[in-house]
Amino acid sequence: MNPSPNVLRREESPHRIRVDSSRTHVAEAPRRTPVAADADVLVVGGGPSGVAAALSAARGGARTVLIERHGLLGGMWTAGLVNPIFDFRKKGWIVAELIDRLESSGAWRPHPRRATFNVEAMVRLLEAMMIEAGVSFQYHVPGVDAIVESGVVRGVIAESKAGREAFLAKVVIDCTGDGDVAARAGAPYELGRPQDGLMQPMTLMFEIEGVGDYEQQKTADTYDQLIEIIRRQQLDIELPFGRVNYAPAIILMPQPGRAAVQATHVYRLNGIDPRAVTRGMVEARKQVADLMRLLPHIPGLENVRLSRTAAALGVRETRRICGRYRLTLEDLKVGRRFDDAVTFCTFGVDIHEPAPGAGVPTGHGARIRPYEIPYRCLLPTGLGGILVAGRCISGSHEAHASYRVTGTCMGMGQAAGFAAAWAVSENATPSELPGPELRQRLAERGVGFLGENRP
Ligand SMILES: Cc1cc2nc3c(=O)[nH]c(=O)nc-3n(C[C@H](O)[C@H](O)[C@H](O)COP(=O)(O)OP(=O)(O)OC[C@H]3O[C@@H](n4cnc5c(N)ncnc54)[C@H](O)[C@@H]3O)c2cc1C
Incomplete structure (x- = not known):
């Protein structure tokens, strides 16, 4: 019996890739890639920063899409089984709501330093919050490239079981932890500590x-x-x-x-x-x-x-995308405040020894004071149309070892989503927003900045 036309299918253009004679590369012919979504805000990565960014953008009125490479939201919290949540207090409206809802559903263990959550409950709660906010999120869709025109990021290319697809947006927020999108878009980045390039070790929780x-x-x-x-x-x-x-x-x-x-x-x-x-x-x-x-x-x-x-290995440190400001250990030591602050951090410098015998990590356990994180750390150098949030923002190896904790990453994501929705509503690019007014608007939503006493 002949197969019916509904059963017999063939993928488009299967022969467009040729192997170079050297066999070190293959050559790909130009291709037309279908557009899977055209949103106001595209968030890439659904970890603590990405979820907060998407919720914040959607609640700010932006049509928001999030793509995530794993089959669940939460990033290190869930795929990585990372507990407790550090530094989540006074971080603003979305962070507070998440903790309240975990607490009221019995999925929270309060503790002054080590407050923990039930991982399964977290996964379901994040999905519920995203659906309530109207975020369109898609699992198993890794972003693999950036679409950049004249220095402005216009979207992301993803490769999944659905094939190669484009996700376009007015603002893209890179919450991949690794800064994948910003790096593919051409943003410079730092990797490892300056003296030998070593990064913190990884941990399987x-x-x-x-x-x-x-x-x-x-x-x-x-x-x-x-x-x-x-x-x-x-x-x-x-x-x-x-x-x-x-x-x-x-x-x-x-x-x-x-x-x-x-x-x-x-x-x-x-x-x-x-x-x-x-x-x-x-x-x-x-x-x-x-x-x-x-x-x-x-x-x-x-x-x-x-x-x-855990399903995912816990990667503490990779790319730190260079931005318009670079946070350093000195900023942490003096408790620096910024006119364009988007969140703050009270967590200490926690550097796991990068390699046995590689010497005492510089800065581990340094005495720091609560400090703020400026919006400029979220704006990659030389690019428009993109924000980064989470552990991949602009900072030194030592500063990163403090602001990488999940409460602070959520605070950054929340601010990035808020700024993105604001930029879209003004038909502006994120770098055009006035930093001091952004800080003021975030403070009105409960972000407890550190006061006016700048050192
Ligand atoms: C072992 C370990 C223990 C830690 N312990 C603590 C702790 O006790 N308390 C604390 O608060 N913090 C802790 N941290 C730090 C914290 O977990 C991370 O720094 C934080 O989760 C970073 O948040 P993020 O949103 O930037 O990235 P992630 O949590 O890494 O989330 C990134 C998300 O993006 C997705 N993604 C990545 N690339 C792509 C792509 N190309 N396309 C689509 N999706 C993509 C990932 O799958 C993931 O869901 C720990 C970290 C590690 C590794």
């Missing part, structure tokens, strides 16, 4: 259950216990961290008996190289297995079981 009433005191004490267990039992296990104040962290979650564990560390890898991330993922999963052999020997943790490992 995992969740355990059966924790009972156990509550961790000092990470260094837990480190000593683990070393003692290895010695006593003569195990062939090497801990992937030293006697530090950031690992191993056993972080209690809202669900009774459940904790997130921050302990694995993979070093000297570049988070924007998928081959390196693959090696890191394999190595980190082995570290989880090793740690699960040790944890039940800690008094109070006799009944722990592995619940799950």
